[in-house]
Amino acid sequence: MSWLRNLSKCYFSATKQPTKTHLFQSSTLLSRFSTSTPETGSTGPVRYAGLGPTKPHEKPRVVVLGTGWAGCRFMKGLDSKIYDIVCVSPRNHMVFTPLLASTCVGTLEFRSVAEPVARIQPAISNEPGSFFFLANCTSINAHKHEVQCETVTEGTQTIDPWKFTISYDKLVIALGAQPTTFGIHGVHEHAIFLREVYHAQEIRRKLLLNLMMSDVPGITEEEKKRLLHCVVVGGGPTGVEFSGELSDFIMRDVRQRYAHVKDYIHVTLIEANEILSSFDDRLRHYATNQLTKSGVRLVRGTVKDVEEKKIILNDGTEVPYGLLVWSTGVGPSPIVRAMDLPKSPGGRIGIDEWLRVPSVQDIFSIGDCSGFVESTGKPTLPALAQVAERQGKYLAGLLNKIGKANGGHANSMKDIDLGDQFVYKHLGSMATVGSYKALVDLRQNKEAKGLSLAGFISWFVWRSAYLTRVISWRNRFYVAINWATTFVFGRDISRI
Numbered sequence: 282m283s284w285l286r287n288l289s290k291c292y293f294s295a296t297k298q299p300t301k302t303h304l305f306q307s308s309t310l311l312s313r314f315s316t317s318t319p320e321t322g323s324t325g326p327v328r329y330a331g332l333g334p335t336k337p338h339e340k341p342r343v344v345v346l347g348t349g350w351a352g353c354r355f356m357k358g359l360d361s362k363i364y365d366i367v368c369v370s371p372r373n374h375m376v377f378t379p380l381l382a383s384t385c386v387g388t389l390e391f392r393s394v395a396e397p398v399a400r401i402q403p404a405i406s407n408e409p410g411s412f413f414f415l416a417n418c419t420s421i422n423a424h425k426h427e428v429q430c431e432t433v434t435e436g437t438q439t440i441d442p443w444k445f446t447i448s449y450d451k452l453v454i455a456l457g458a459q460p461t462t463f464g465i466h467g468v469h470e471h472a473i474f475l476r477e478v479y480h481a482q483e484i485r486r487k488l489l490l491n492l493m494m495s496d497v498p499g500i501t502e503e504e505k506k507r508l509l510h511c512v513v514v515g516g517g518p519t520g521v522e523f524s525g526e527l528s529d530f531i532m533r534d535v536r537q538r539y540a541h542v543k544d545y546i547h548v549t550l551i552e553a554n555e556i557l558s559s560f561d562d563r564l565r566h567y568a569t570n571q572l573t574k575s576g577v578r579l580v581r582g583t584v585k586d587v588e589e590k591k592i593i594l595n596d597g598t599e600v601p602y603g604l605l606v607w608s609t610g611v612g613p614s615p616i617v618r619a620m621d622l623p624k625s626p627g628g629r630i631g632i633d634e635w636l637r638v639p640s641v642q643d644i645f646s647i648g649d650c651s652g653f654v655e656s657t658g659k660p661t662l663p664a665l666a667q668v669a670e671r672q673g674k675y676l677a678g679l680l681n682k683i684g685k686a687n688g689g690h691a692n693s694m695k696d697i698d699l700g701d702q703f704v705y706k707h708l709g710s711m712a713t714v715g716s717y718k719a720l721v722d723l724r725q726n727k728e729a730k731g732l733s734l735a736g737f738i739s740w741f742v743w744r745s746a747y748l749t750r751v752i753s754w755r756n757r758f759y760v761a762i763n764w765a766t767t768f769v770f771g772r773d774i775s776r777i
């Protein structure tokens with residue numbers, strides 16, 4: 282019925298004059314921001330614009346850094362009647378990462394895996410004290426309860442970035458992680474990562490460009506082979522799923538519609554150890570056989586150097602490529618490493634059993650950027666959406682409870698009973714390997730008893746599970762339509 286609601290909104294907004302309430306709301310909104318202009322001749326410290334500390338009669342403010350699985354799940358569960366919510370992130374949407382690989386070859390469209398933050402937590406665009414700021418957090422001052430940020434204005438020539446400061450009552454750090462490159466020369470310059478929608482867009486554009494170029498008169502045989510050689514480095518779930526998607530694209534779409542290049546296009550997956558090391562031997566062998574059957578060449582090797590048109594392995598082998606996708610796991614990002622906060626083994630932001638950052642007041646951390654401090658005796662949890670999502674959900678419940686017990690404002694939660702600790706129970710792992718086949722392992726770990734299967738039924742389970750997990754009904758609808766369209770008409774190969 283939202284079309285009816287929208288229609289009535291259009292009518293009322295077209296006919297109504299701004300009311301006193303509207304004017305009041307926008308003036309309160311403006312008055313929350315302080316301005317930055319330093320007085321002429323002033324020798325004092327430069328004050329940045331921003332949001333100052335909340336007053337005791339105002340709602341406490343929760344500042345959330347990041348709009349990934351952790352930050353978005355947290356915001357979704359946080360009660361906007363108790364808190365003002367301010368979110369800072371360089372992207373205004375959440376990415377449904379398990380389906381990101383499918384967008385690189387056109388099985389799904391990019392918007393099907395992105396959900397605007399304002400749909401996840403409407404308060405940030407509706408409530409007078411709640412906001413979303415398109416910016417990067419650059420540092421945190423735990424002592425002053427402040428975060429420093431800088432706007433993200435890349436791609437626009439007309440706006441220069443500027444800095445601002447936000448005071449928080451509670452801070453939730455959900456900054457995620459960044460791809461690891463092991464310091465290998467040339468990775469950042471020549472490879473494409475697969476973590477964001479713009480990465481998937483870059484991969485799709487490059488793949489289609491190489492396809493087009495390889496058919497133009499004047500191209501040498503050797504150059505044609507290079508352009509159509511897609512190399513994936515890293516045999517974890519992301520690398521394997523992407524290789525599977527690529528091989529499907531080649532077998533079902535390129536071979537049928539690009540007869541000229543069908544014998545030149547190949548996928549090579551390079552992994553230093555075993556592929557899919559988190560799955561047991563039986564599932565791993567199944568995946569290896571399946572990928573090989575689909576034409577993916579599996580190479581056991583370690584990359585030593587990445588050049589513009591070839592990579593060099595440790596044993597000196599040179600592998601020319603036209604498209605290079607790098608997916609060798611994640612580690613703490615520079616901002617996380619630079620933060621003067623306790624750390625977990627491995628360099629993530631240290632947290633205790635209630636996801637609080639110890640030794641500082643009112644700071645919590647969730648998702649890939651956080652890990653238990655050594656004193657908890659708990660292992661660092663894997664960098665997975667299911668961990669991030671459940672931490673987000675747990676923390677929203679905890680902060681709602683704290684807020685209801687009047688502990689929402691800064692430095693006011695000392696005597697509040699926090700209740701149960703966060704406990705993580707692994708629900709299992711899934712990965713597709715292309716050709717309507719997947720692996721599903723619903724056991725707690727490789728040695729435990731339980732369901733683990735591979736093949737078409739697993740693929741069906743994989744698709745159904747992700748269709749139900751997609752963030753909203755709107756996206757669920759997009760995904761279902763995209764899958765159906767791809768099945769009937771094949772993937773769209775227009776280079777837009």
Ligand SMILES: Cc1cc2nc3c(=O)[nH]c(=O)nc-3n(C[C@H](O)[C@H](O)[C@H](O)COP(=O)(O)OP(=O)(O)OC[C@H]3O[C@@H](n4cnc5c(N)ncnc54)[C@H](O)[C@@H]3O)c2cc1C
Pocket residue numbers: 346347348349350351352369370371372378379380381382416417418419455456457458475476477519616647648649650664665666667668669711
């Ligand atoms: C292709 C792919 C497939 C995956 N498939 C699966 C799967 O099938 N199952 C599974 O469990 N996991 C999967 N994962 C892992 C899962 O996506 C991550 O574990 C999860 O995204 C972690 O959530 P997060 O919120 O901690 O970080 P992220 O989702 O990475 O979000 C981090 C957020 O922080 C923001 N940010 C970064 N720097 C700053 C800054 N300076 N200031 C403000 N904001 C900042 C980012 O823009 C982003 O919004 C996959 C990951 C990828 C890349």
